[in-house]
Amino acid sequence: xxxxxxxxxxxxxxxxxxxxxxxxxxxxxxxxxxxxxxxxxxxxxxxxxxxxxxxxxxxxxxxxxxxxxxxxxxxxxxxxxxxxxxxxxxxxxxxxxxxxxxxxxxxxxxxxxxxxxxxxxxxxxxxxxxxxxxxxxxxxxxxxxxxxxxxxxxxxxxxxxxxxxxxxxxxxxxxxxxxxxxxxxxxxxxxxxxxxxxxxxxxxxxxxxxxxxxxxxxxxxxxxxxxxxxxxxxxxxxxxxxxxxxxxxxxxxxxxxxxxxxxxxxxxxxxxxxxxxxxxxxxxxxxxxxxxxxxxxxxxxxxxxxxxxxxxxxxxxxxxxxxxxxxxxxxxxxxxxxxxxxxxxxxxxxxxxxxxxxxxxxxxxxxxxxxxxxxxxxxxxxxxxxxxxxxxxxxxxxxxxxxxxxxxxxxxxxxxxxxxxxxxxxxxxxxxxxxxxxxxxxxxxxxxxxxxxxxxxxxxxxxxxxxxxxxxxxxxxxxxxxxxxxxxxxxxxxxxxxxxxxxxxxxxxxxxxxxxxxxxxxxxxxxxxxxxxxxxxxxxxxxxxxxxxxxxxxxxxxxxxxxxxxxxxxxxxx
Ligand SMILES: Nc1ncnc2c1ncn2[C@@H]1O[C@H](COP(=O)(O)OP(=O)(O)OP(=O)(O)O)[C@@H](O)[C@H]1O
Numbered sequence: 001x002x003x004x005x006x007x008x009x010x011x012x013x014x015x016x017x018x019x020x021x022x023x024x025x026x027x028x029x030x031x032x033x034x035x036x037x038x039x040x041x042x043x044x045x046x047x048x049x050x051x052x053x054x055x056x057x058x059x060x061x062x063x064x065x066x067x068x069x070x071x072x073x074x075x076x077x078x079x080x081x082x083x084x085x086x087x088x089x090x091x092x093x094x095x096x097x098x099x100x101x102x103x104x105x106x107x108x109x110x111x112x113x114x115x116x117x118x119x120x121x122x123x124x125x126x127x128x129x130x131x132x133x134x135x136x137x138x139x140x141x142x143x144x145x146x147x148x149x150x151x152x153x154x155x156x157x158x159x160x161x162x163x164x165x166x167x168x169x170x171x172x173x174x175x176x177x178x179x180x181x182x183x184x185x186x187x188x189x190x191x192x193x194x195x196x197x198x199x200x201x202x203x204x205x206x207x208x209x210x211x212x213x214x215x216x217x218x219x220x221x222x223x224x225x226x227x228x229x230x231x232x233x234x235x236x237x238x239x240x241x242x243x244x245x246x247x248x249x250x251x252x253x254x255x256x257x258x259x260x261x262x263x264x265x266x267x268x269x270x271x272x273x274x275x276x277x278x279x280x281x282x283x284x285x286x287x288x289x290x291x292x293x294x295x296x297x298x299x300x301x302x303x304x305x306x307x308x309x310x311x312x313x314x315x316x317x318x319x320x321x322x323x324x325x326x327x328x329x330x331x332x333x334x335x336x337x338x339x340x341x342x343x344x345x346x347x348x349x350x351x352x353x354x355x356x357x358x359x360x361x362x363x364x365x366x367x368x369x370x371x372x373x374x375x376x377x378x379x380x381x382x383x384x385x386x387x388x389x390x391x392x393x394x395x396x397x398x399x400x401x402x403x404x405x406x407x408x409x410x411x412x413x414x415x416x417x418x419x420x421x422x423x424x425x426x427x428x429x430x431x432x433x434x435x436x437x438x439x440x441x442x443x444x445x446x447x448x449x450x451x452x453x454x455x456x457x458x459x460x461x462x463x464x465x466x467x468x469x470x471x472x473x474x475x476x477x478x479x480x481x482x483x484x485x486x487x488x489x490x491x492x493x494x495x496x497x498x499x500x501x502x503x504x505x506x507x508x509x510x511x512x513x514x515x516x517x518x519x520x521x522x523x524x525x526x527x528x529x530x531x532x533x534x535x536x537x538x539x540x541x542x543x544x545x546x547x548x549x550x551x552x553x554x555x556x557x558x559x560x561x562x563x564x565x566x567x568x569x570x571x572x573x574x
Contacts, residue, residue: 126299
């Protein structure tokens with residue numbers, strides 16, 4: 001949490017003014033019982049109406065000035081805590097954008113969203129309460145005891161005893177409820193996760209007719225949450241009656257012992273009333289302190305979650321080079337192995353190959369063979385754990401991200417579009433892309449026809465995630481997006497899986513016409529999609545088992561033969 005204090009930068013003055021004004025308000029509050037005592041002892045005793053009126057005006061003035069101080073404190077506390085919250089959110093958003101796939105594997109997007117929103121809000125509220133109340137409550141308690149001691153040192157003992165009893169009850173109850181609160185938070189997180197999953201997977205749930213099962217699981221989570229909330233509610237409900245009882249016992253003791261002092265002539269009636277007022281002020285201040293402690297505990301827990309994200313340093317460092325050596329003119333893998341950060345197994349092992357510029361490469365293999373892992377190393381979505389990945393003779397790590405990603409364009413397995421227009425989605429790689437360039441890319445990606453059919457053309461709306469397009473249309477739009485800005489290397493990671501054979505073939509034919517310089521890597525589980533490649537890599541268990549063109553592999557590669565047998569028909573493969 002301490003590491004988050006730097007985000008208060010720019011709000012230092014506000015953070016000092018807020019507690020100062022709150023303490024000023026508290027000082028006025030501490031004077032009130034003394035004035036009440038004077039009204040009773042002098043005004044009422046002497047039946048002096050003008051004195052009473054005069055003192056009442058002072059009370060009103062104290063109230064008004066106190067209110068102004070309180071509002072000033074609220075204003076400055078809100079300004080600095082909101083400012084701090086905004087600074088943290090900005091810093092987190094910026095920091096998360098520097099994460100590579102490795103960091104995103106470690107902190108899941110749903111947790112990141114919770115941390116950037118809910119947790120930062122909790123920190124913000126905690127800071128606001130802290131600035132306003134943390135100094136005020138102890139100030140009132142100490143001040144009230146001090147003022148009481150100036151009235152009667154003998155009766156101050158009752159105050160100390162009441163404070164010890166109230167303090168102990170509060171401590172015990174908070175200790176238990178904070179533990180329960182942690183449980184409540186855990187179950188609340190689970191419910192949020194469940195709600196999010198069942199909403200985003202609503203169609204799958206309907207398709208598998210799992211509505212009842214989902215409802216039951218939700219009900220179970222809800223009941224658990226309910227149980228812990230009731231438990232913590234019951235225990236916190238004890239707090240008020242317990243502390244009020246202790247205070248009331250204190251007040252009764254003050255009345256009895258104070259009464260005796262009045263008889264002895266050591267105290268006036270007004271002073272006894274003032275002592276009772278101070279006792280009530282202490283109780284109120286301690287109750288506020290309890291709420292403050294609970295909120296601060298929550299804020300500290302949230303602050304820890306926020307600080308964890310900010311402390312996570314991206315393992316990849318950006319290079320400085322903007323040009324290649326031009327030697328090898330293509331992509332080379334030298335003894336490359338890779339393991340995911342959250343896994344002990346190697347996803348690819350000792351991969352070695354070179355691809356000259358302008359070739360079309362097919363990568364085929366069963367699920368989990370390591371195809372996606374391999375191609376993700378080229379645009380540095382991950383860094384190899386062993387070996388080197390070279391692009392035009394330079395390690396990919398040496399290039400700036402801008403340069404590397406301008407040269408290598410990847411269409412991932414999952415087609416992701418963003419809400420906006422088709423044009424806006426097409427301009428992701430090149431903001432200045434003209435309509436002509438966009439139509440050209442759409443034509444190659446076999447998407448021109450259905451975009452033209454739209455009344456608005458390139459201004460056609462894309463709904464979040466591209467849900468107003470079919471799976472195949474989404475894939476084609478993503479391929480078009482990847483072609484804009486003329487990359488040197490185009491990687492299609494199973495990105496044509498939703499296309500029918502004819503469209504898939506038309507796409508590959510169009511890609512071949514793009515230019516001799518374009519290196520195309522097509523990852524697929526379909527033989528038909530990669531069989532025209534200049535070279536085909538056959539992958540299995542994280543290794544490239546066989547390399548060759550379609551005809552060679554049909555003769556030499558058992559895995560390839562098997563794939564052909566199952567897909568193209570037995571006769572063709574043998
Ligand atoms: N983010 C990840 N974290 C941990 N392990 C992963 C991750 N992604 C993939 N793996 C594992 O790495 C191995 C290779 O996966 P990869 O996605 O490269 O296979 P693939 O050949 O592309 O499969 P598919 O054709 O099904 O997409 C698999 O065993 C998989 O479980």
